[in-house]
Amino acid sequence: MVFWALIGTQIAVAKTFKMAIGxxxxxxxxxxxxxxxxxxxxxxxxxxxxxxxxNGQLGNEQDTVNNAAIGLLDFSILAINNVTPFSPTVGLLTMPYLIQSTEEAVELTQGKTGQELTENTIRDAGVRIIGWAYSGFRVLTNSKKPVRSPEDLKGLVIRVPRNEIMIASYQAWGVNPTPMAWSETFTGLQQGVVDGQDNPYITVHAMQFNEVQKYVTNLRYIFSLEPLVISESIFQQQPQELKNMIVDAGKKASEHSVMFLLEKEHQIRRALEQKGMVFYEPADGERIWKEQVVKSVWPKFYSSIGGREQVDKALHVLGR
Structure with missing residues (x-):
C-alpha cells in the first residue's frame, strides 16, 4: 500500500503507476x-x-480487469467488450446500430448514461471508468473476397472477441464467428486460422492488419469505445487532491481522443488504401445488416443490460 504525504496542495511523495494498453x-x-x-x-x-x-504486455484485456479489481494493476485501457463480462450493463454501448456517429458516442459516454454505467462498473467489476478512447466504427476486414451483404460472409471464418452480443450479431448474419483473444488475433489471421475480423481503421493500421488482410467492408454496426479504468481500491487509497487530478486528466484526455479521431480517421483510411487494402460499402445502405441484428439480437440481451428501458432511454437521449 502506498501512503501519500501532502504539503499544502503539493504532492510530496513521487509515485509511478502502471497502465496496461491492449x-x-x-x-x-x-x-x-x-x-x-x-x-x-x-x-x-x-x-x-x-x-x-x-500491446498486451501486462496480460490480455480481461486479465487486466481482474488484476485492477484486486489492486494488482493501477490503470488499463481496453475495448468496452472486454469490460462487459464483468459489468454486463456496459453492454448497452455494444448493442449493434445503437450508436450512429461520433457525436452520439460522446453523448452517451459523457452524459448521464455514461455516469450510470461508471457507477455500475465500480459496483460490479471493482474498476472505475475515468476516460474514453473513441476509435470509430468497427469495419470488417478479410483476406479472401469482397463482402457487401451478409450472404457474402458464407465460407469466411471471422474472429470476434469473447463478447456474446458481437457473437450473436454474426450469427444473425448467418455465420458462426470464432471467439479469439486479442493477443492471438494477428497470428490467427497470418496463419489462416481465421479469415477476417472487425476493428476501426485506426486499430487496423496500428496493428498492421494490412499485412494479412485485403478487403474492407465499411460496416457501422458498433462504434468502438475503449474505456480507461483505474482500480477502484487504488483510487480510494489516494488523497482527494490526487483523485481530483485523475478525474480531471481523464476528462481532458477523453476530449483529446475525440479530436484525434476526427483529425486522423480519414488520413488513416488513405494510408490503408495506399498499402493495398480495398474498400467496399455495404449493399442497400446497410439496411439488411441492420434489420437482421436489431430484430434478433436486441431482444436477446435486454435483460443483461438492465432491461429494454435502458435502450429506450439511450435512444431518447439520442433523439431517436
Whole structure:
C-alpha cells in the first residue's frame, strides 16, 4: 500500500503507476494513455509518472480487469467488450446500430448514461471508468473476397472477441464467428486460422492488419469505445487532491481522443488504401445488416443490460 504525504496542495511523495494498453503504440488507446500521462505529469508538477505497457504486455484485456479489481494493476485501457463480462450493463454501448456517429458516442459516454454505467462498473467489476478512447466504427476486414451483404460472409471464418452480443450479431448474419483473444488475433489471421475480423481503421493500421488482410467492408454496426479504468481500491487509497487530478486528466484526455479521431480517421483510411487494402460499402445502405441484428439480437440481451428501458432511454437521449 502506498501512503501519500501532502504539503499544502503539493504532492510530496513521487509515485509511478502502471497502465496496461491492449493495442499497439500508435492507436487511439495509446493516444489516450499518453495524453493522460502527460496531463498527470503536468498537474502533479512531475511527482506522478504513468508507465505505459502497450500491446498486451501486462496480460490480455480481461486479465487486466481482474488484476485492477484486486489492486494488482493501477490503470488499463481496453475495448468496452472486454469490460462487459464483468459489468454486463456496459453492454448497452455494444448493442449493434445503437450508436450512429461520433457525436452520439460522446453523448452517451459523457452524459448521464455514461455516469450510470461508471457507477455500475465500480459496483460490479471493482474498476472505475475515468476516460474514453473513441476509435470509430468497427469495419470488417478479410483476406479472401469482397463482402457487401451478409450472404457474402458464407465460407469466411471471422474472429470476434469473447463478447456474446458481437457473437450473436454474426450469427444473425448467418455465420458462426470464432471467439479469439486479442493477443492471438494477428497470428490467427497470418496463419489462416481465421479469415477476417472487425476493428476501426485506426486499430487496423496500428496493428498492421494490412499485412494479412485485403478487403474492407465499411460496416457501422458498433462504434468502438475503449474505456480507461483505474482500480477502484487504488483510487480510494489516494488523497482527494490526487483523485481530483485523475478525474480531471481523464476528462481532458477523453476530449483529446475525440479530436484525434476526427483529425486522423480519414488520413488513416488513405494510408490503408495506399498499402493495398480495398474498400467496399455495404449493399442497400446497410439496411439488411441492420434489420437482421436489431430484430434478433436486441431482444436477446435486454435483460443483461438492465432491461429494454435502458435502450429506450439511450435512444431518447439520442433523439431517436
Amino acid at each position: 493495442d499497439a503504440a500508435g492507436g487511439t488507446q495509446w493516444e489516450l494513455g499518453t495524453k493522460f500521462r502527460d496531463l498527470m505529469t503536468e498537474s502533479s508538477q512531475g511527482k506522478v509518472n504513468i508507465e505505459l505497457f502497450p
